[in-house]
Structures are given as C-alpha cells and as structure tokens.
Amino acid sequence: MLDFCYVTQGAGAVAAEKWLGRQGLDAARCGLAKVPHLTDLYALFVDRSADAGLGYRGLVRDAEASNDVQLSAVPKGEEPVAYLSFNRNGYSTYCRVYREYWDWVARRNAERYQNTVQHGKNYDAKNMLHVFRLLQMAEEIALHGQLLVRRPNREFLLQIRRGEFEYEALVSQAEELVKRVEAAFADSPLPDEPDRRAVEQLLIQTRREFYAGRQ
Structure with a gap:
C-alpha cells in the first residue's frame, strides 16, 4: 500500500x-x-x-x-x-486487477497454458494466431467486400501457434497490419452501415426456405 x-x-x-x-x-x-x-x-x-x-x-x-x-x-x-x-x-484499482489476475490463473485453460510454456516465447500463441487471422480478414472485407473463412496462409498461422516467431516481431507486424486495415476501410466503397431492410428480408427468406425443407 x-x-x-x-x-x-x-x-x-x-x-x-x-x-x-x-x-x-x-x-x-x-x-x-x-x-x-x-x-x-x-x-x-x-x-x-x-x-x-x-x-x-x-x-x-x-x-x-x-x-x-x-x-x-x-x-x-x-x-x-x-x-x-x-x-x-x-490502490483500489490495483487490488481489483490483482484479484482478477489470480482468478484468471485459477480458471485458465491448463492445456493452453502448457502450450505457452512449451514453446518458450512467453505469449499466448493461440491468441496471437487469431489476432493475425481477424486482422487479415478485416483487410479482405475492406478491399474485396468478401468474408474469406478458409485461410490461404494456413501454414503461417500454424507457425504462429507453434511459437516459431518472436513476440516483438509479431507485434510489429500486427501494428503494421492494423494501419493497413484502417487505410483500407478509409478508402473502401463499403457503406458505413448495413442495409437493414435487405438483411431482414434475407433472414425471412432463409427461414422460409429452411422450414419449407423440414415439412
């Protein structure tokens, strides 16, 4: 204190x-x-x-x-x-964060933690994998207007998960990727908001086709 x-x-x-x-x-x-x-x-x-x-x-x-x-x-x-x-x-904020950290330690995924220990790079490799996957998908949405679920750089993402890169290098790449995503959305022809009426009509159509197929 x-x-x-x-x-x-x-x-x-x-x-x-x-x-x-x-x-x-x-x-x-x-x-x-x-x-x-x-x-x-x-x-x-x-x-x-x-x-x-x-x-x-x-x-x-x-x-x-x-x-x-x-x-x-x-x-x-x-x-x-x-x-x-x-x-x-x-001091109160510090105590709260301290308690939350030890609560997390008690509940953390033991297998995931062991993976972090084993690759020896001292960062959550699975979390880092998703950082790159989501940022790259965001850039693709801004540039091409498409959501590409199957990743063309699957091996690179798996290398991240295996801890084959240094933390500082990945953070630097991620920061550059963030800048690219922001620039891509600044020039993107995508609207700021979705067409809510079109989305609602698509939902109705999808449900009708789904339930018609179950009869």
Missing part, C-alpha cells in the same frame, strides 16, 4: 518510502493526522525524541496487509514536517 503514498515536495511529490530514505527517517517514528476538508491528504509528523515518547503509530499497521493509512494521536502544538497523499483510487 505504501507504493501508493506520496509526500509533497515543493511543487511536486515523491514516493513515501523514497522520501523517508532521503530524510533518513524510520516510518515507525512517523504519525499521520487527517487534513480537514481535503480527501486522502494527511499531515505527517516525526517523533525525534530519544525515547519515541510521542507514541506515533507509523504510516500503516502492516506494510503487506494494510488497506488504509494509520492515524496517530498528535500532541497539540506539534508541527508537521510534510504532507502525505494516499492514492486510494489507484
């Missing part, structure tokens, strides 16, 4: 742990008090007495498990040495 705490410094801010290191301060000797009317901003006090007699409680109760900063009772008349901001929203 301390990774999301920052101490004001001039017109900017520095990570709390880095600030403490620069000042030669022990977090256990620090105390925080809320700043009225300002969300997640705290006055930071330091107990410089020889026996730590002010009893400050530190910045957090447990650096690994805490979900909030820890406040201390500050004697009247003490002056803060700085102000600390806790990026609560950033």
Whole structure:
C-alpha cells in the first residue's frame, strides 16, 4: 500500500518510502493526522525524541496487509514536517486487477497454458494466431467486400501457434497490419452501415426456405 503514498515536495511529490530514505527517517517514528476538508491528504509528523515518547503509530499497521493509512494521536502544538497523499483510487484499482489476475490463473485453460510454456516465447500463441487471422480478414472485407473463412496462409498461422516467431516481431507486424486495415476501410466503397431492410428480408427468406425443407 505504501507504493501508493506520496509526500509533497515543493511543487511536486515523491514516493513515501523514497522520501523517508532521503530524510533518513524510520516510518515507525512517523504519525499521520487527517487534513480537514481535503480527501486522502494527511499531515505527517516525526517523533525525534530519544525515547519515541510521542507514541506515533507509523504510516500503516502492516506494510503487506494494510488497506488504509494509520492515524496517530498528535500532541497539540506539534508541527508537521510534510504532507502525505494516499492514492486510494489507484490502490483500489490495483487490488481489483490483482484479484482478477489470480482468478484468471485459477480458471485458465491448463492445456493452453502448457502450450505457452512449451514453446518458450512467453505469449499466448493461440491468441496471437487469431489476432493475425481477424486482422487479415478485416483487410479482405475492406478491399474485396468478401468474408474469406478458409485461410490461404494456413501454414503461417500454424507457425504462429507453434511459437516459431518472436513476440516483438509479431507485434510489429500486427501494428503494421492494423494501419493497413484502417487505410483500407478509409478508402473502401463499403457503406458505413448495413442495409437493414435487405438483411431482414434475407433472414425471412432463409427461414422460409429452411422450414419449407423440414415439412
């Protein structure tokens, strides 16, 4: 959680742990008090007495498990040495993404994961295969107005799935392909939207022929 705490410094801010290191301060000797009317901003006090007699409680109760900063009772008349901001929203987002990642790990397709481990390139080869397949089909739709399901470069796609290419090279090719797709659609004679009436009539005709054949 301390990774999301920052101490004001001039017109900017520095990570709390880095600030403490620069000042030669022990977090256990620090105390925080809320700043009225300002969300997640705290006055930071330091107990410089020889026996730590002010009893400050530190910045957090447990650096690994805490979900909030820890406040201390500050004697009247003490002056803060700085102000600390806790990026609560950033920390909450981080925790959510962290939980979602481990949920994914628990539910992931074990066979697919093993395939990623085996080819040793550290990327999801099946996912990368589909990236190229879909981008190429999109370019064909823009250029020719047709959906070609059977791929003429099947072997290339299978090479991707087998992990025969480096990740950076594939990403570079995919980015170039994205540019080509965007350019193709910019010049394509295809309408921006489908003819909804024509699509509806085609659906009706298809259903009539289908059910007529089942009678």
